[in-house]
Amino acid sequence: MEPRILLVEDDPLYAGMLFEALTQAGYKVEHADTVASAVACLELESFAVAILDVRLPDGDGLDLLRTLLELQPGCSALVMTGHASVESAVDAMKIGAADYLPKPFPTEVILLKLKRLLRARRLEEELEGLRARASDTRFVGQSPRVRRLLSTVRSVAPKNANVLIQGESGTGKELIAEMLHRLSPRAEGPFVRVNCGAIPESLLESELFGHERGAFTGADRRRRGMLEQAHGGTLFLDEVGEIPPAMQVKLLRALQERRIRRIGGESEIEVDFRLVAATNRDVEDLVRGGEMREDFYFRIAVIPLEVPPLRDRPGDIPLLAQHFVARLSRIHGTEPVRLSPEALDLLAEYPWPGNVRELENVIERLQVLTPGDTITPRHLPPEVRRVRPATGTVYEVVSTRLTLREAVHRFERRFIEQVLAEEGGNRTAAAARLGISRKNLWEKLGGGSVTGR
Ligand SMILES: Nc1ncnc2c1ncn2[C@@H]1O[C@H](COP(=O)(O)OP(=O)(O)OP(=O)(O)O)[C@@H](O)[C@H]1O
Ligand SMILES: [Mg+2]
Structure with missing residues (x-):
């Protein structure tokens, strides 16, 4: 697939020249001449690179750059600065542009820069692919929301900020947590997972902080806690919503001071880990209901991520x-x-x-x-192949990513199933209404997915 480029330039002369050069070089180019239309493009599809002009009729290109990095953190930005304005070039780089180009420039220069950017991106993706294949934990998905999620993951992984992953059960939160670890500079360090929901409250503290020998009855050996074990790596607090508020206070302190004390221990131990937490519960609800302390929430959710339901x-x-x-x-x-x-x-x-x-x-x-x-x-299991209830009309938005054949096929199926449902599963009646034979109807339904008369 050829990389998609967003070109934001209001000067028709420049825009035309660049559009031509980029298209000829084999890129798929989308052109926008205002901030508003650029944002509309960014909301619709994902781009590998955005080439931005700084001065635009309805706003500032640097503000657009911020929006861009927020909407598509994985997109690399090339900023074109007019009138050799050094400040805007510096500003652009500070905000997070990958590179800048003082105008005027020959088109070959932008093509070279583009090539270099895309090559770096490809290498990064290949490396991630290799690592993922090695551990068989690739996060599969091509939908826009997944692409956006993965590009955010790629851009926040190398940083040390605490990440909170939210999403329904079974959406892949743990995979995302592993990916954050794998793509971080701590990848060679440990990845320690604590399932906070599965550990009884009475054991949680010693599980997290460890204990010295004799700290309590039954503590016949010294034990290093999970926080200590995660030193140099990533601590993954799964089901973080299940941690009782009293323990949240202790964790909060450890996170702030980066030191802990084992239960029954005298001295403090330095710990250095990156925190990733996950929950399938509505965190705002937890905070409102007093189950999660607000200060704890702010600490763990510096970067919130959401894994969309399937x-x-x-x-x-x-x-x-x-x-x-x-x-x-x-x-x-x-x-x-x-x-x-x-x-x-x-x-x-x-x-x-x-x-x-x-x-x-x-x-x-x-x-x-x-x-x-x-x-x-x-x-297929019955719940999967059930007949859809009658609703009167077939109203279906068919994804434009399908080929025409697939789209027509999908619509045909829906239509037939709808009519069949309206006929209470009676195939003879449905076939008559559809103007096809019973046999034909049966074939179209894949050879007997629906039971009926
Ligand atoms: N996008 C994906 N690509 C490949 N495998 C996936 C993907 N998402 C989830 N899985 C697989 O689905 C299973 C469930 O994922 P995971 O354990 O990460 O979910 P979870 O969000 O942590 O769920 P829970 O809230 O119940 O703990 C795992 O076996 C995981 O490997
Ligand atoms: Mg999980």
Whole structure:
């Protein structure tokens, strides 16, 4: 896929010249001539590089740069500064531009800079890909929200700021936490996960802070706590919403002072770790309800990340399904199952209340039950292949990322299922209404996904 470039320039002469040169060099270019239209572009699709003019008719290019880095932290910005203004170049670099270009410049220069930027990006992505493959923990997904999430992860990972990951159960929070570790300078250090929800309150303190021998009955040995074990690496506090407020106070102190004391210990021990926390609960609710202290919340959520539920990114479902099929067959050394297009469609339409974990379990079951075979709708669990309730009209926004054939196919299916549902599952009546034969109807539904008369 050719990299997408956003060109923001209001001078038609410059814009035309650059657009031409970039397009000829093989880039896919989107042009905007105001701040407003640039922001609209950024909200719609993701770009590898943005080339920005500083002076724009409806605002300042440097403000746009800030917005850009907020909306698409993974996008590299090249800022064009007019009239050899050194200050704006310095400002741009301070805000986070990858490079700047004083106007006027020959087009070859911008092409060279662009090439260099893209090469650096590619190397970074390749490295991440290699590391992920080595540990088999790639975060699969191509939807705009996932792309945005991953580019934020890539840009915050190298920093030391505390990250709070929020998202429903099974959305992949732990994978994101591992990715933050892997892409940080602490990657060679330990990644220590504490499941705060699974440790009884009475044990939590010694689990986190450790204890000296004889600190309490049963403490027959000295134990290093998780905070100490995470030294030089990342501490992952999973289910952070389950930590009782009293313990939050102690943790807060440790986070502020970067020192701890084991239970029963005399001296303080220096600890240096990066904190990543995760929860599937609504943190604002927890704070409002007094279950999470506000000061603790502010401390752990310097950078909040949200992993979207699977139903909000149905385009990722087929990708994930194929990913799990491939991985499971590798693990079990069996032939991968094949997923028929109709089965994939149904998987993509199901709302997945258990998110990616539920999808993974379904694929695992299918792989075990039908190795090497083709999965058709009738193999799927009943909740996945259920008939949609009648709502009167078929109103479906088909993603423009589909090919025309796929889109038509998907619409046809919806339409048929809708009519069938309205006929109470009676195929003869549905076929008559659709003006096709019963056999044809049955074939179109993938050979018997729906039971009925
Ligand atoms: N985008 C993804 N690509 C590949 N695998 C994924 C993805 N998201 C989740 N998974 C897999 O789904 C399973 C559940 O993910 P994970 O444990 O990270 O969820 P979680 O958000 O931490 O859930 P919980 O809140 O229940 O702890 C894991 O096996 C994980 O590897
Ligand atoms: Mg988890």
